Amino acid sequence: MSEAETESESEAEPEPESDSESESEAEAEAEPESESETESESETEAKPDSPPASETGCMRGCSPRCRSLCARLRTPRHRAARRLPDWPHTRRTPSVVFFQDADCRPVVVVVQPRSLREHTRSEGTWSMREFMLPAAGVLLQSATGVDEAHHRIGWESGGPPGRVVHASRPSAPDSAWTVRLVDDPGPGPVLAWAAAIGGRLMAVFQKTTGPCDPCDVDTYLGVLEPGTMSWRERLPQRGTWGAPNDSFIGSVSLLVRDGTAYVAAQWRESVVTGSLSSSELRVYVAPDDMDVCMETVTSTSDMYAGTDGMQFTGASPVIAAGTAGRLHVLFLDIAAWHTADGANAVTGQLRLATRAQGGWRIAQLTEQRGQAAMPRPLEGFVRPSFVPSTHGRQFIVAAIRQAWDTGTIDNLDSPEARLELVTLRGHFALPD
Numbered sequence: 001m002s003e004a005e006t007e008s009e010s011e012a013e014p015e016p017e018s019d020s021e022s023e024s025e026a027e028a029e030a031e032p033e034s035e036s037e038t039e040s041e042s043e044t045e046a047k048p049d050s051p052p053a054s055e056t057g058c059m060r061g062c063s064p065r066c067r068s069l070c071a072r073l074r075t076p077r078h079r080a081a082r083r084l085p086d087w088p089h090t091r092r093t094p095s096v097v098f099f100q101d102a103d104c105r106p107v108v109v110v111v112q113p114r115s116l117r118e119h120t121r122s123e124g125t126w127s128m129r130e131f132m133l134p135a136a137g138v139l140l141q142s143a144t145g146v147d148e149a150h151h152r153i154g155w156e157s158g159g160p161p162g163r164v165v166h167a168s169r170p171s172a173p174d175s176a177w178t179v180r181l182v183d184d185p186g187p188g189p190v191l192a193w194a195a196a197i198g199g200r201l202m203a204v205f206q207k208t209t210g211p212c213d214p215c216d217v218d219t220y221l222g223v224l225e226p227g228t229m230s231w232r233e234r235l236p237q238r239g240t241w242g243a244p245n246d247s248f249i250g251s252v253s254l255l256v257r258d259g260t261a262y263v264a265a266q267w268r269e270s271v272v273t274g275s276l277s278s279s280e281l282r283v284y285v286a287p288d289d290m291d292v293c294m295e296t297v298t299s300t301s302d303m304y305a306g307t308d309g310m311q312f313t314g315a316s317p318v319i320a321a322g323t324a325g326r327l328h329v330l331f332l333d334i335a336a337w338h339t340a341d342g343a344n345a346v347t348g349q350l351r352l353a354t355r356a357q358g359g360w361r362i363a364q365l366t367e368q369r370g371q372a373a374m375p376r377p378l379e380g381f382v383r384p385s386f387v388p389s390t391h392g393r394q395f396i397v398a399a400i401r402q403a404w405d406t407g408t409i410d411n412l413d414s415p416e417a418r419l420e421l422v423t424l425r426g427h428f429a430l431p432d
Contacts, residue, residue, distance in 0.1 A: 397426075
């Protein structure tokens with residue numbers, strides 16, 4: 001991929017929240033109190049690609065097109081020394097879901113404690129239906145699966161621990177929801193969910209919930225077949241907890257196509273105090289009946305860095321498939337540095353990796369200055385999402401751009417943060 005061209009525009013701002021990835025030896029964490037509205041339009045052109053990664057062959061033979069998939073941000077944090085990050089299921093989750101049915105009608109689902117209220121717009125008029133749930137739940141993830149059905153997955157609340165509420169409905173207009181309760185895949189955090197054809201669920205999970213010492217930081221891929229309650233698990237990546245460094249998978253994105261699971265993940269290494277020492281972007285390929293293989297996409301940032309160096313990247317990956325099944329991974333670099341209060345890290349600078357013959361091609365979609373180039377304010381991006389076209393070379397990226405008027409994430413004066421919801425529309429230079 002020699003280059004990717006994009007157009008960007010700012011949209012409505014989200015709530016004023018700082019969501020930078022951080023590793024800190026102290027418990028202090030500041031939330032910005034205000035935001036300012038901005039509106040801008042600009043055109044950007046990505047830098048030339050980096051050289052392709054080493055060829056292992058495990059990405060070849062991608063099958064034909066699938067529907068575009070989109071994954072939510074999952075950016076972990078270290079709170080204090082010897083603690084695991086806060087995983088996605090511990091974070092505030094949305095209560096409103098939007099999708100389109102097979103007739104392209106907009107559907108908004110409001111998630112209530114014990115029901116789903118579905119609002120559908122047809123010929124300029126909104127109508128509402130309500131579906132009761134067998135148990136109260138907390139929404140974790142919502143997406144359209146490769147089976148073209150819409151899926152909603154959440155934890156059961158107020159009942160026995162270890163239960164998951166899975167609700168799904170076909171894309172056909174006015175379809176009914178089917179709801180089932182299944183077992184939690186493991187006692188630890190679930191990093192990503194995906195729904196496959198035929199009602200099969202897949203999950204990437206770990207088996208330890210922090211704080212812990214020692215911690216089991218192996219990462220598992222689980223499969224739940226329709227009509228069953230027990231997860232079949234595989235072990236695509238072992239982690240390490242203890243000297244000389246802790247190493248394990250952080251944020252994750254999961255894509256399922258034709259029975260094969262594709263996992264884009266940030267591989268993290270940190271010292272025993274919890275400070276991040278390096279991170280890289282990896283992609284795991286797990287066919288249903290074959291061994292798991294792994295590729296390192298990149299292990300260095302593209303000039304977005306803090307004073308700790310350029311060996312930090314791969315944050316908040318989002319994996320998706322475009323035309324002819326070509327894989328794309330959207331991700332962020334990391335600016336990491338230390339102050340007297342401890343370790344700091346901010347994610348920023350959107351980059352896009354595309355699987356091509358011979359390896360991965362990486363383009364820079366936005367250019368930001370890390371802490372080493374501009375100590376204050378801190379520039380970054382959080383919560384990226386990505387949808388490539390399944391019929392052409394186009395793609396759409398959305399993310400929250402932030403400028404935080406501080407030189408450290410560990411502060412008590414609640415400095416102002418400026419947040420913008422930015423969308424980028426571009427096209428791939430490679431034949432797709």
